Amino acid sequence: MSAIQGRVVIISGPSGAGKSTLVQEVLRICPLPLALSISATTRAPRPDEVDGTAYHFLTPEEFERRRKAGHFLEYEEVFGQGLWYGTLEQSITDGLEAGQWVILEIDVAGAMTVIDRIPDAITIFIHPGSMQELENRLRNRKTDSEEAITKRLEVAHHEMANRDKYQHQVINDDVKRAANEVSTILQAAENI
Ligand code: ADP
Ligand code: 5GP
Numbered sequence: 001m002s003a004i005q006g007r008v009v010i011i012s013g014p015s016g017a018g019k020s021t022l023v024q025e026v027l028r029i030c031p032l033p034l035a036l037s038i039s040a041t042t043r044a045p046r047p048d049e050v051d052g053t054a055y056h057f058l059t060p061e062e063f064e065r066r067r068k069a070g071h072f073l074e075y076e077e078v079f080g081q082g083l084w085y086g087t088l089e090q091s092i093t094d095g096l097e098a099g100q101w102v103i104l105e106i107d108v109a110g111a112m113t114v115i116d117r118i119p120d121a122i123t124i125f126i127h128p129g130s131m132q133e134l135e136n137r138l139r140n141r142k143t144d145s146e147e148a149i150t151k152r153l154e155v156a157h158h159e160m161a162n163r164d165k166y167q168h169q170v171i172n173d174d175v176k177r178a179a180n181e182v183s184t185i186l187q188a189a190e191n192i
Pocket of ligand 1: 014015173
């Protein structure tokens with residue numbers, strides 16, 4: 001008899017919607033065996049980000065080497081400007097084989113690639129409430145330059161326009177309430 005396989009959970013939504021904050025709360029409260037996939041990126045680490053925890057921070061050359069070697073399940077230049085992000089196959093296979101539910105926090109384009117390859121993935125779009133609220137959160141986070149915020153808001157319009165492609169949409173108006181909603185969605189999917 002084969003071991004119990006885990007599930008893939010895709011969480012998307014515009015930068016600044018609160019995905020990382022929400023996912024940390026879901027990991028804390030949800031009784032399922034959840035694990036977060038650590039993506040690779042070529043963007044520079046923020047002051048509080050630890051390599052191997054927030055992301056695997058790679059040079060463009062190393063990212064390209066791994067891409068050519070076929071290490072990525074998907075990869076996207078999310079904000080243009082040479083900023084690459086990708087899901088490493090290894091980041092999910094270990095978890096799935098151990099029966100874990102592996103969460104991918106990725107953009108809409110990357111999500112579509114994963115859905116093609118893993119059709120039974122659970123897909124959840126995180127909505128910031130409004131574009132004004134999204135802008136406020138990006139500014140209050142104080143991690144991005146004015147130029148980067150403009151680019152992120154531009155990409156956000158495209159992400160929001162694709163939200164109906166997801167099985168579930170959750171409004172992150174309040175982190176604890178939204179985390180409970182995500183946890184309930186996942187538990188309801190347990191027997192599907
Ligand atoms: P993302 O991972 O989607 O880019 P973050 O988790 O970094 O977003 O959140 C962006 C900013 O918004 C952070 O400063 C975070 O503390 C704040 N934030 C997250 N969720 C909420 C919420 N429900 N209400 C108000 N601020 C929030
Ligand atoms: P940030 O630079 O704020 O950490 O992430 C910006 C955006 O990149 C996130 O909102 C998320 O949508 C996207 N992202 C993060 N990791 C990945 C990944 O591995 N693949 C893809 N396609 N997008 C990612």
